[in-house]
Amino acid sequence: MSRTVAGAARGVVSLAVVALCSFVVQDALSAEPPKVALLREYWQEVAVVIFVFGAQTVTILALLQQRRARRRAELDAAKRRADLTRASRIATVGELSASIAHEVGQPLGAILSNVDAADLMMQSGDPSDAEIREILSDVRRDALRAHDVIVRLRALLQKQAITYAPVAFDAVLERATSLVHPEARRRGIVLHTVFATREARVLADQVQVQQVLLNLCINAMDAMENAEQKDRELTVETRLLDDGVELVVADRGVGIGNGDVEPLFEAFYTTKERGTGLGLSIVRSIADAHRGSISARPRPGGGAEFVLWLPHINMAR
Numbered sequence: 359m360s361r362t363v364a365g366a367a368r369g370v371v372s373l374a375v376v377a378l379c380s381f382v383v384q385d386a387l388s389a390e391p392p393k394v395a396l397l398r399e400y401w402q403e404v405a406v407v408i409f410v411f412g413a414q415t416v417t418i419l420a421l422l423q424q425r426r427a428r429r430r431a432e433l434d435a436a437k438r439r440a441d442l443t444r445a446s447r448i449a450t451v452g453e454l455s456a457s458i459a460h461e462v463g464q465p466l467g468a469i470l471s472n473v474d475a476a477d478l479m480m481q482s483g484d485p486s487d488a489e490i491r492e493i494l495s496d497v498r499r500d501a502l503r504a505h506d507v508i509v510r511l512r513a514l515l516q517k518q519a520i521t522y523a524p525v526a527f528d529a530v531l532e533r534a535t536s537l538v539h540p541e542a543r544r545r546g547i548v549l550h551t552v553f554a555t556r557e558a559r560v561l562a563d564q565v566q567v568q569q570v571l572l573n574l575c576i577n578a579m580d581a582m583e584n585a586e587q588k589d590r591e592l593t594v595e596t597r598l599l600d601d602g603v604e605l606v607v608a609d610r611g612v613g614i615g616n617g618d619v620e621p622l623f624e625a626f627y628t629t630k631e632r633g634t635g636l637g638l639s640i641v642r643s644i645a646d647a648h649r650g651s652i653s654a655r656p657r658p659g660g661g662a663e664f665v666l667w668l669p670h671i672n673m674a675r
């Protein structure tokens with residue numbers, strides 16, 4: 359393509375040179391008969407028209423080529439961003455793996471005990487129908503519980519295109535909170551949840567919104583690693599505002615000081631021995647992609663509060 363543009367440009371320049379030369383020698387040849395002079399004038403005009411037309415074509419081709427290159431670069435950047443976001447999501451889920459294993463293992467253990475109990479009853483030769491039915495209903499409940507965790511995990515880990523769709527803000531976050539609960543329990547942290555957006559909907563990629571919640575909650579729990587038992591409290595709250603919805607994740611951890619909080623959102627900023635420092639920068643890019651915002655502030659009484667704001671469906675793009 360660029361070779362075509364260069365070739366065309368060379369052609370136009372040659373024509374221009376020809377036209378220019380004929381202008382220069384025009385005076386010298388003014389003694390020519392009028393017919394020849396008329397013919398020369400005609401060809402000069404033709405050369406000018408070809409030059410203008412050619413120059414326009416070259417400019418348009420160059421602009422088109424530039425636009426295509428820019429679009430390709432934008433697509434590449436978007437793909438790299440999506441890959442990084444997904445890689446970070448997988449790492450986040452990895453951090454929750456101990457509690458998730460427990461969350462799946464517990465109902466499976468209960469199913470095993472119930473199956474053993476039913477087996478013993480059958481061996482006794484006189485199993486009561488009511489008891490067997492009760493055992494079966496317990497087995498179904500536990501199997502559904504384990505299945506539910508797997509379904510939620512799979513949704514987070516699947517490689518899928520980013521899709522913006524109208525979703526209920528609270529419902530999406532409640533589903534992700536169910537993965538935070540066992541981790542909070544494991545770390546001896548009490549998790550309070552208040553979902554209060556009254557089914558307000560946002561135009562969002564639900565997996566990315568869940569990723570924001572998981573990142574903020576893990577950070578909050580990390581910040582309370584050395585907190586006293588009475589302070590080990592994590593609050594996840596949603597609020598309905600006039601212009602949108604808010605997710606507030608608040609902790610009683612080490613806090614973020616009273617100064618500038620912007621460095622926290624910069625890529626690779628971390629104070630953790632094994633942190634990548636990508637969590638909050640990805641949270642910010644997700645907020646931006648949703649035409650929302652993310653902010654942080656010290657929490658009155660100690661700790662930090664991170665606030666995600668998203669426009670609700672009437673305000674969204």
Ligand SMILES: Nc1ncnc2c1ncn2[C@@H]1O[C@H](COP(=O)(O)OP(=O)(O)OP(=O)(O)O)[C@@H](O)[C@H]1O
Nearest residue numbers: 577578581613622628629633634635636637638662
């Ligand atoms: N709730 C919080 N309380 C206090 N400091 C926080 C809190 N959340 C984040 N920070 C600070 O911001 C830094 C950057 O957080 P970010 O999530 O981007 O990376 P990280 O948690 O260090 O690493 P990763 O997310 O890869 O595990 C953290 O290292 C920590 O110093």
Ligand SMILES: [Mg+2]
Nearest residue numbers: 573577637638
């Ligand atoms: Mg983090």
